[in-house]
Amino acid sequence: MAKHPQLNLRHLEAIVTAGRLGSISSASEAIHLSQPALTQAIGRVEAQLGHLLFDRQPSGVTSTEAGRLLTARIERALAYVARGGQAVRRGARLPPLPHIERRITAGQLRALISVDQAGSFALASRRAGLSEPALHRACRDLEQLLSVPLLVRQGRTVQPTAAAVILLRFARLAQAEMEAGFDELEALRSEGAGRVTVGTMPLARAILLPQALARFARAYPMASVNVVEGPYVELLARLREGEMDLLIGAMRNPPPVKDIAQEPLFIDDPVIVGRAGHPLLAEPGFPFSRLLDFPWVIPATGAPVRYRWEEMFKDHGLEPPRLRIECGSVLVVRGLMLEDDWLTLMSRDQFLFERRAGLLKEIAGAGPSLRRQIGLTVRDDWRPTQLQTAFVDNFRTVCVEWTSGKAMDSEPFRYA
Structure with missing residues (x-):
């Protein structure tokens, strides 16, 4: 489900349960998976990640630092999957499915995302390296599980239904959580490693963002920052789907949607x-x-x-x-x-x-009527990594220094 290891949702749930209960045997009973199968699943995930997630003792297991970091991200990712699946069912006036996150597979979500991005099964097959029948089967199985159509043909393209749009958003948010978790594990190996994706509008990218990027790059040479430009509506949509971490630019009052948080940083006078x-x-x-x-x-x-x-x-x-x-x-x-x-x-x-x-x-x-607030916009439930927090703090500092130190080049103009 992520760009790094493609982990099994069932295995991820096993990690969360084992960490919470402190016992492999208790976890196997809780999720109805045999103890050897659970032990093997955890071992497979550890091998894929290159990190031990548990300290094994005769009395049970305790999470390592890597395990604690990843468990927090897994819990959030699974919650997004559950919210997405139940929202689709609710929209179709169907009863909720218990433990829906255990029924949906990572492969099904990857298939749906791939087809949505490509607009056809053929192109998605080439991009994902999977056969068209496999993609068809994964999407069909997901539709049958949810009892809701997700894809419709329009001419030569395949388009998501309204239900699929809802599910895709939560699937991408789950994907973003796992990506953040992988970045946090990478930072355990290389201090300051990880990624930040920033959406920016014209004012911020003129002066402030370049200053913040230069300072951040010097302080965190192992980090990678991706800057995305575009109109506000497009950037906001990408932010809400987890494709971006934060948005810098003119704030909207009132906010156009309820699931974002805005932080004003300074007043701009055009x-x-x-x-x-x-x-x-x-x-x-x-x-x-x-x-x-x-x-x-x-x-x-x-x-x-x-x-x-x-x-x-x-x-x-x-x-x-x-x-x-x-x-x-x-x-x-x-x-x-x-x-x-x-x-x-x-x-x-x-x-x-x-x-x-x-x-x-x-x-x-x-x-004065044209004054506008410039600030940061994030998802209201965003949980930044340490690196992302450092970037935000760095940008705040640059804004304070810029607004307190810059000199105006002209006297205020008064119309006759």
Whole structure:
């Protein structure tokens, strides 16, 4: 079920039960597995992981540090599998299945995830290295277990049903828990080893994230950080499915979903930006209505900055001008403004280098109504590894230093 060892869910449950009861014989009775089979299962997992999970004594077994770390992740992963399976049953108005996490197999979940990602059994077969009949059988068995259809054909593709979408989310969260567990075991071998996956929006990746990444890389040379860029909706979906650990950028108020937690780090004040030599720079104290005389480039409807841009004009009793170009790419916007007298809204940090190079200038402040909170967004039940916690602490420190130490390049602008 994970990118590392592909462990059997039944074997994982055996590890949790043995650790909780402190006895192989008691665990075998609890999960209805023979003692030799249970002993063999635990030994197989230890061999796959390269870690002893239990200290064996005549009186029973006690978990090693590796065992304690992995057990905590297994419990969370199995809970996600159970929640996903029962949610699918509940959505179909079917009664819950007792111990559903014991009935669903890791192979079935891997097959469903593979087909969902590939969009067809043929492509999933090539990518996963499994035969098409094996994938078909695993998905069909899972459908029969849950008594709910999970995949439907649409032309040449295979698409997940609404029930499958629910199950896939919890399956991926279970996968993320096991990946975190494997990282924690790796850190026992090599201090500071592990991975962090960060989603980022434009403001954070301009200045703050590069500083945090550089500092973190120096402090944790064995760590790996994956930075994912994209629109908020896409990043949020990946965060909620466990594909990312945290999201950095402008916060949403109220939060769009209930299963996330947001931590504000600082307030950002967007400003009106144009090229060096823009006509408005020669008109100190110009009236706000002059902003209607120039073309604007702003993200499309739905983006927070678009809403704030529209509110900025409405606060002055004006209708926002017609947008000839809608664009959320900072790189494209910067390039466009260098070509003509375009205006846009940006954080001062987003065009810091162009400002220092004398290419772009702050035309005017945008007003207090456009202020936005920048912060961290995580899943509300996220349990970070030590490395992930260190990354978050590092980013907090960078934010504090940046906001307390940076100097503003211009005096506050007041409209005539």
